[in-house]
Amino acid sequence: MGITRLPAHLNHIAWNRKIINVFWVIVFVSVCVEVINSFFTERPLKEFYLEYVLLPTLLLSLAAFIAEWGYRKQGKYIDYIIIGVANLISGILVGVHSEMYVMYACLFFPMLISTIYFDKKKIWISFGLSLMIYLGLSAFHPIVKELNDVMAQLSMACILLTSTTICIGIMSRGYEIGQHLIKAQAEHQELMVKSTIMEKQVKTDALTGLYNHMAFYEYMDVLLFQADTYHYPLHLAVIDIDNFKKVNDTYGHGIGDIVLKRIASAIKENVTTDDFVARYGGEEFVVILNDVDEDKAFKILENIKAVVQGLEHPEILEDSVTISAGLQTYRTGMHKQAFFEGADNSLYVAKRQGKNRVIIQECSEALQI
Structure with missing residues (x-):
């Protein structure tokens, strides 16, 4: 009795759908959090809603719609579109909440996403895009530029590189486990075949081939x-x-x-x-x-x-x-x-x-x- 496997492209389709659903969850959570924050801010509500609710929601929704478009097209670059959108979403979140250092953790999100594809090249692409987004924000975003000096940028680059290495390690370990499971399944099937043959031999008359x-x-x-x-x-x-x-x-x-x-x-x-x-x-x-x-x-x-x-x-x-x-x-x-x-x-x-x-x-x- 074997394990049923979906073809690789069908697995990608299923996972891409789940990832896009996560994008929409991020949009929803972002709106909810900012609406709650509006009750505690000292800034004018009109300005706050424009800068922290309306603008980021439109940008995040646009990114999610790009992912939806790519998913419906199902072209050969859909995985890269998903990775690109993940980087775009992380950049939007960091840019909007640049004064909150905890939001810089969003830059690791695309690499975690790319690990799902079990492809080192995609993980490195995610690393490259995350680093470019961070350096771009550090160069052009007024608040990020002020808060992150050269040393902070080098530290973040090292952290992103370390995270990439960890993701690749996780992917490699997952691959090893998969190979071990495949080997164990093959051994199990071989054992079942041998068991079936032995059972048949025990229950079969050697001369006539009939049951005994x-x-x-x-x-x-x-x-x-x-x-x-x-x-x-x-x-x-x-x-x-x-x-x-x-x-x-x-x-x-x-x-x-x-x-x-x-x-x-x-x-x-x-x-x-x-x-x-x-x-x-x-x-x-x-x-x-x-x-x-x-x-x-x-x-x-x-x-x-x-x-x-x-x-x-x-x-x-x-x-x-x-x-x-x-x-x-x-x-x-x-x-x-x-x-x-x-x-x-x-x-x-x-x-x-x-x-x-x-x-x-x-x-x-x-x-x-």
């Missing part, structure tokens, strides 16, 4: 439970190859195995994929027929008997090899042992009555239809 004795009882438990729960018809047939010991004694077990495999294939090919066929042991087979009535089950076995009788065996001199079968229909509440014994007893009756026949068990008496 153990698988038969496991499968029968499940089917009996379903038959009791959903009340659909179920039938069990026990089949034995007539006089097979004579074939082995006369021609050897190697020839006997060839005949056995040929008959096993004939049985399996003449039931549906909903039915279950297993080699019970030696020259004996079991067949569970699902969701057919008793007459249909009997006809299926009669057909199998006829097909087997018509098989050609060039390895032996006998004209044909025949089978005998006992059939038991499941009755609600019947114990699985009684279910099997009913079919097995019918098989013995078929043997006693001359072989090469199908006997069906009814009301504790074995009768030939």
Whole structure:
């Protein structure tokens, strides 16, 4: 059972949408904070609302709309548009609130955004844009220029560079974890495949390729439970190859195995994929027929008997090899042992009555239809 992965471009689309939603949240929070601040400012309200509410809101909204436009176009540069808008938003916030040193932390925002793309080049582009915005504000913004001397600018450049390095480290660590998860998933899938193969080998008869004795009882438990729960018809047939010991004694077990495999294939090919066929042991087979009535089950076995009788065996001199079968229909509440014994007893009756026949068990008496 594997992990389902979206194609890389679909992951980018989903994350770009989330990032743009964050942009709109920033616009909303900015408006709310400044409206609250208006109750505590000593500046004239008209001037305050123009400088701290209306202007930044328009600029931030314009930046968000640019991101929306790029998102709808879904061009190959959409990631760079998102990164550029993130830098633009950080520059607007720093420019509007230049006297608040805490707002300079916004310059790290674009680098955090670019880390999502797991691309070093985009992180370095974010660093370059953030540094340019800061230096531009330091050169042309009157308040930023006054508050940030050359030493402060160098310090900020070092901080941005350090943050970029940290982002790249985080990205690299995330990549390592991703690779580890991929490797662990591959190992898990390989283990599951091996487990499935081993389970199949344990439950499969090596000679005929049919299920074996153990698988038969496991499968029968499940089917009996379903038959009791959903009340659909179920039938069990026990089949034995007539006089097979004579074939082995006369021609050897190697020839006997060839005949056995040929008959096993004939049985399996003449039931549906909903039915279950297993080699019970030696020259004996079991067949569970699902969701057919008793007459249909009997006809299926009669057909199998006829097909087997018509098989050609060039390895032996006998004209044909025949089978005998006992059939038991499941009755609600019947114990699985009684279910099997009913079919097995019918098989013995078929043997006693001359072989090469199908006997069906009814009301504790074995009768030939």
